[in-house]
Amino acid sequence: MTHSFAITVYYEDTDMGGIVYHANFLRFIERARSDFVRRLGVDQNAMRAAGVVWVVSRIEADYLSPARFEDELTVDTTVEKMTSARLTMAQVVSRDGQALFRAVVTAVCMDMHTGKPLRLPAELRASL
Amino acid sequence: MTHSFAITVYYEDTDMGGIVYHANFLRFIERARSDFVRRLGVDQNAMRAAGVVWVVSRIEADYLSPARFEDELTVDTTVEKMTSARLTMAQVVSRDGQALFRAVVTAVCMDMHTGKPLRLPAELRASL
Amino acid sequence: MTHSFAITVYYEDTDMGGIVYHANFLRFIERARSDFVRRLGVDQNAMRAAGVVWVVSRIEADYLSPARFEDELTVDTTVEKMTSARLTMAQVVSRDGQALFRAVVTAVCMDMHTGKPLRLPAELRASL
Amino acid sequence: MTHSFAITVYYEDTDMGGIVYHANFLRFIERARSDFVRRLGVDQNAMRAAGVVWVVSRIEADYLSPARFEDELTVDTTVEKMTSARLTMAQVVSRDGQALFRAVVTAVCMDMHTGKPLRLPAELRASL
Numbered sequence: 001m002t003h004s005f006a007i008t009v010y011y012e013d014t015d016m017g018g019i020v021y022h023a024n025f026l027r028f029i030e031r032a033r034s035d036f037v038r039r040l041g042v043d044q045n046a047m048r049a050a051g052v053v054w055v056v057s058r059i060e061a062d063y064l065s066p067a068r069f070e071d072e073l074t075v076d077t078t079v080e081k082m083t084s085a086r087l088t089m090a091q092v093v094s095r096d097g098q099a100l101f102r103a104v105v106t107a108v109c110m111d112m113h114t115g116k117p118l119r120l121p122a123e124l125r126a127s128l
Numbered sequence: 129m130t131h132s133f134a135i136t137v138y139y140e141d142t143d144m145g146g147i148v149y150h151a152n153f154l155r156f157i158e159r160a161r162s163d164f165v166r167r168l169g170v171d172q173n174a175m176r177a178a179g180v181v182w183v184v185s186r187i188e189a190d191y192l193s194p195a196r197f198e199d200e201l202t203v204d205t206t207v208e209k210m211t212s213a214r215l216t217m218a219q220v221v222s223r224d225g226q227a228l229f230r231a232v233v234t235a236v237c238m239d240m241h242t243g244k245p246l247r248l249p250a251e252l253r254a255s256l
Numbered sequence: 257m258t259h260s261f262a263i264t265v266y267y268e269d270t271d272m273g274g275i276v277y278h279a280n281f282l283r284f285i286e287r288a289r290s291d292f293v294r295r296l297g298v299d300q301n302a303m304r305a306a307g308v309v310w311v312v313s314r315i316e317a318d319y320l321s322p323a324r325f326e327d328e329l330t331v332d333t334t335v336e337k338m339t340s341a342r343l344t345m346a347q348v349v350s351r352d353g354q355a356l357f358r359a360v361v362t363a364v365c366m367d368m369h370t371g372k373p374l375r376l377p378a379e380l381r382a383s384l
Numbered sequence: 385m386t387h388s389f390a391i392t393v394y395y396e397d398t399d400m401g402g403i404v405y406h407a408n409f410l411r412f413i414e415r416a417r418s419d420f421v422r423r424l425g426v427d428q429n430a431m432r433a434a435g436v437v438w439v440v441s442r443i444e445a446d447y448l449s450p451a452r453f454e455d456e457l458t459v460d461t462t463v464e465k466m467t468s469a470r471l472t473m474a475q476v477v478s479r480d481g482q483a484l485f486r487a488v489v490t491a492v493c494m495d496m497h498t499g500k501p502l503r504l505p506a507e508l509r510a511s512l
Contacts, residue, residue, distance in 0.1 A: 010290055011300075012151065012283045014144035016197055017437035018304075018496055021140060023410035027268045030407065034266055038326070044267075045325055048274075053401035059445045066439070066499060069144055069301055070294070112402055115450060138418055139428075140411045145309035146368055146432075151286065154279035155396045162394055166454070172395075173453055176402075181273035183322070189315045194371060197429055198422070240274055243322060268407065270400035272453055277396060325400055 005032035007073040019066035025101045029091045032075035041123040051112045061103040071095050082128050084119050133160035135201040147194035153229045157219040160203035169251040179240045189231040199223050210256050212247050261288035263329040275322035281357045285347045288331035297379040311366045317359040327351050338384050340375050389416035391457040403450035409485045413475045416459035425507040435496045445487040455479050466512050468503050
């Protein structure tokens with residue numbers, strides 16, 4: 001199962017090199033992950049009210065080709081691996097079928113107050 | 129009393145126009161305000177633990193001249209007016225004495241959970 | 257004529273107050289302005305290739321009520337005034353019909369290399 | 385040789401989890417790299433005027449522990465490997481000696497207009 005998500009590049013995303021600032025690809029793929037888990041029934045607002053937040057624990061990212069202002073991008077997300085504590089996803093940002101950026105992202109759940117790791121949400125484990 | 133605060137412009141701050149992205153001046157002057165209230169004894173972490181956050185209620189901003197990568201900027205902040213509920217500050221961002229950006233910012237305190245306005249911190253009212 | 261534009265609030269937009277960081281409303285309304293001028297036939301990539309960029313010269317902004325993670329927002333943009341050199345727009349960000357943020361933004365065109373002001377694009381002046 | 389660089393965490397850096405938004409660590413370490421190459425005599429403004437920009441080609445990042453508002457962080461940067469075309473650096477963000485974030489970043493130089501890779505600046509190759 002691949003989750004696809006559309007992004008348009010705006011002025012705020014660019015830098016003086018005339019291309020998308022590299023850190024902003026992490027924002028793009030995080031929007032896609034938020035949309036992905038929401039569609040699987042995970043309510044991040046309710047999680048946070050209960051003191052639980054998602055945090056990224058590891059990212060491996062390759063920048064293949066620049067993205068530019070007004071580009072229409074697609075973020076494709078697939079689950080690589082899930083344990084009770086960690087979710088690893090492969091994410092590709094592409095434009096017209098050309099991959100511009102690839103990442104493998106591992107996310108975990110954390111208790112906001114203690115910083116301790118927690119099990120992933122039950123809805124998610126049931127869906128995947 | 130004027131509070132002065134130094135900012136260096138980094139890549140992240142620029143946009144494809146080759147200058148500082150306009151919204152980032154708001155980040156710059158917010159850093160200066162955070163430093164300003166901290167020096168007056170306001171502990172924003174403790175405020176937030178008590179469910180209180182600062183929020184901006186109004187900004188009037190004039191962009192006079194662009195800032196560029198590696199510019200060394202100064203943010204000067206002066207209090208224009210304080211009531212029990214609102215703090216209004218004039219802030220100027222300059223480079224080598226030339227004003228690039230001017231703003232008048234009104235900030236208030238809000239209950240994080242109810243969204244209701246609250247009185248300003250006592251330490252601040254005592255100091256100003 | 258009012259231009260309407262949809263925004264979803266993501267994690268990146270929030271701050272530790274649990275609400276949208278104030279400067280990010282300026283990013284939201286800039287996305288709406290970029291979409292607006294693009295629909296009027298203005299090609300900002302072509303402008304930039306010719307050394308011309310839009311810059312904001314003045315913003316007056318009122319923060320009425322906070323926006324939160326996963327909010328579906330609408331940015332409504334109307335032209336207040338246009339001269340050969342300046343475009344002034346009123347912009348409102350709302351959620352379910354409730355205004356959260358209002359701004360009046362004046363934009364001008366600038367020569368990227370000299371920093372000098374320029375006339376607004378002919379396509380825009382013809383359309384409005 | 386290790387380059388050290390100080391960062392203070394501001395409101396803009398946090399997210400609704402009450403910690404630094406993960407993508408912002410990439411901004412922090414990029415500030416450190418900009419400072420590092422500047423001290424080695426690389427003038428990124430001059431590079432860009434000549435149509436050359438730095439781009440990141442690969443990042444491997446591990447998030448070890450959260451950073452919070454008003455934390456005083458240190459970014460330590462060491463060169464791992466340099467060829468005529470690529471510079472690989474190890475970067476660690478720490479607070480009071482505790483590592484919070486580690487990354488290995490590979491950067492290359494690119495022709496802004498053609499997107500083609502270029503040799504690294506001579507000043508840099510001479511210094512390292």
